[in-house]
Amino acid sequence: MRLFWHQLRWEQLVFWRSREAAVFVFLFPLLLFALLTAVYNGTLYGRPASWGLLAGMLGYGCANTAFAGLALLLISRRELGILKRIRATPLPTASYLTAVLGSIMIVFALQAASLFVLGRLLKSTPWPGHFLSIVLTLALGGGAFAGLGMAITGFVRSLEGSSAVLNVIVLPMAFLSGSFGTTHHYPKVLRIIGDALPLKYMLDAINSVYLHGGQLWHEWTDVAVLVGWGIAGILVAMRKFRWEPREG
Amino acid sequence: MSAIVVEELRKSYGGNEAVRGVSFRINEGEVFGLLGPNGAGKTTTVEILEGYRERDSGRVDVLGFDPARAEQEYRERIGVVLQQSQLFANLTVRETHRLFAGYYRHPRDVDEVIDLVGLGEKRDERVKTLSGGQKRRLDLGVALVGDPDLVFLDEPTTGFDPAARRAAWEMIRSLRSLGKTILLTTHYLDEAEQLADRVAVMRAGRIIREGAPAELTGDTSETEVRYRRNGQVVVVHTTDPTKLLYELTEQALAEGRELEGLTVRRPTLEDVYLALTGDDDA
Numbered sequence: 151m152r153l154f155w156h157q158l159r160w161e162q163l164v165f166w167r168s169r170e171a172a173v174f175v176f177l178f179p180l181l182l183f184a185l186l187t188a189v190y191n192g193t194l195y196g197r198p199a200s201w202g203l204l205a206g207m208l209g210y211g212c213a214n215t216a217f218a219g220l221a222l223l224l225i226s227r228r229e230l231g232i233l234k235r236i237r238a239t240p241l242p243t244a245s246y247l248t249a250v251l252g253s254i255m256i257v258f259a260l261q262a263a264s265l266f267v268l269g270r271l272l273k274s275t276p277w278p279g280h281f282l283s284i285v286l287t288l289a290l291g292g293g294a295f296a297g298l299g300m301a302i303t304g305f306v307r308s309l310e311g312s313s314a315v316l317n318v319i320v321l322p323m324a325f326l327s328g329s330f331g332t333t334h335h336y337p338k339v340l341r342i343i344g345d346a347l348p349l350k351y352m353l354d355a356i357n358s359v360y361l362h363g364g365q366l367w368h369e370w371t372d373v374a375v376l377v378g379w380g381i382a383g384i385l386v387a388m389r390k391f392r393w394e395p396r397e398g
Numbered sequence: 399m400s401a402i403v404v405e406e407l408r409k410s411y412g413g414n415e416a417v418r419g420v421s422f423r424i425n426e427g428e429v430f431g432l433l434g435p436n437g438a439g440k441t442t443t444v445e446i447l448e449g450y451r452e453r454d455s456g457r458v459d460v461l462g463f464d465p466a467r468a469e470q471e472y473r474e475r476i477g478v479v480l481q482q483s484q485l486f487a488n489l490t491v492r493e494t495h496r497l498f499a500g501y502y503r504h505p506r507d508v509d510e511v512i513d514l515v516g517l518g519e520k521r522d523e524r525v526k527t528l529s530g531g532q533k534r535r536l537d538l539g540v541a542l543v544g545d546p547d548l549v550f551l552d553e554p555t556t557g558f559d560p561a562a563r564r565a566a567w568e569m570i571r572s573l574r575s576l577g578k579t580i581l582l583t584t585h586y587l588d589e590a591e592q593l594a595d596r597v598a599v600m601r602a603g604r605i606i607r608e609g610a611p612a613e614l615t616g617d618t619s620e621t622e623v624r625y626r627r628n629g630q631v632v633v634v635h636t637t638d639p640t641k642l643l644y645e646l647t648e649q650a651l652a653e654g655r656e657l658e659g660l661t662v663r664r665p666t667l668e669d670v671y672l673a674l675t676g677d678d679d680a
Contacts, residue, residue, distance in 0.1 A: 167489065
């Protein structure tokens with residue numbers, strides 16, 4: 151436990167010291183929210199557009215932080231030999247990975263809180279009504295995307311271009327799942343693809359809880375799909391995760 | 399007391415047998431050099447001892463542990479400098495040492511270690527501002543911060559300029575005076591000759607020669623004599639240099655000419671090494 155806290159503290163320091171990561175992972179969804187709410191008016195999902203966009207950016211931020219941010223961090227550490235180096239120390243791998251995961255969750259939690267504050271300041275969006283439900287929803291989504299983030303590292307072979315690869319996954323997913331607005335008018339084939347993506351279910355859950363005053367535990371389809379994706383990610387990660395850069 | 403015992407160690411990757419029955423012992427407090435060209439199996443051997451690879455067969459005992467079991471207790475007692483690895487660019491030298499010190503139950507004083515590896519003046523600089531040689535010293539500092547009994551150094555001076563290399567050698571000598579056991583791999587002969595109490599030369603997955611550097615060079619009894627005659631370099635190998643030199647100088651004196659460029663050379667470790675590994679490396 152001491153090692154976990156030690157590592158968590160240092161993970162936070164390393165994250166915030168790296169300006170690129172802090173800007174790209176933490177700030178980017180906040181920036182998008184500010185831009186989108188500046189240009190979209192009217193309503194979304196039966197609520198003011200800014201409310202719906204706030205929900206959309208919570209989902210996008212989750213994928214961007216827990217999935218892409220975590221994957222990038224692990225890939226760069228793997229390719230630089232940092233993961234291999236840490237394996238030679240007495241730090242147990244479980245303590246290490248849980249601390250890395252905990253750290254990225256802290257980043258996401260701060261981001262989500264900042265989104266609510268920013269929404270309040272810019273567009274007077276309401277605070278979430280069911281606090282426990284929204285926390286659980288974000289935690290569930292964060293966990294599922296972190297599992298997928300661990301899994302994707304096994305498929306990205308080098309540091310070069312890894313950031314582009316992850317964005318090619320995250321941005322279209324966010325678009326198809328409805329982070330930037332409703333998908334009702336999308337062509338059917340795009341909607342079908344969207345329906346297969348985990349972010350769609352996370353956004354459904356966020357919308358129900360934040361926009362329509364529901365509770366997470368009534369959205370069992372969303373919960374089941376997210377849990378399923380998360381478990382699938384962890385299973386793949388257990389087979390594909392590597393600690394060392396590819397030889398030569 | 400042996401710090402490391404390796405018997406009949408074997409390891410294959412796919413169909414390629416990288417390590418083919420390697421045996422050696424390293425005593426406590428000894429600096430042991432594993433020499434050989436790239437692909438000889440040095441790194442595979444060392445990575446099995448460090449616990450990164452599982453062996454196919456053979457016995458390995460390091461400080462009383464089997465490294466394949468990757469116990470925390472074992473990792474408390476070893477320090478590892480990898481061939482290629484980087485650390486966090488945005489942490490300072492001191493922060494990096496503190497981060498790693500936190501992994502050990504009985505770490506050394508962080509500032510003491512930083513001074514030992516000669517980074518005292520860079521203590522509060524970010525890692526990304528360090529030169530290549532300074533980064534290697536940081537690697538070494540991080541390997542020492544847990545106060546290990548045994549230190550693995552995988553090609554610690556590759557890519558160094560001559561001055562940085564001398565400094566690194568001094569540092570490794572100072573480790574030895576602290577009583578650490580050191581397993582060093584290198585493909586620099588002078589490095590092994592300078593630092594190691596004993597060396598083993600590996601080629602194609604086997605140890606082909608083992609002993610103190612002086613012993614290795616001593617068991618080839620040939621001496622090389624060179625001089626120029628009419629502008630041509632003449633090289634003679636002899637097991638009886640006294641007689642040869644007497645004859646050469648007598649003849650030259652009689653003819654009233656100088657033995658230009660005369661050198662008499664005992665074989666160095668490099669000659670022995672090249673003779674041993676030559677046909678494979680070409």
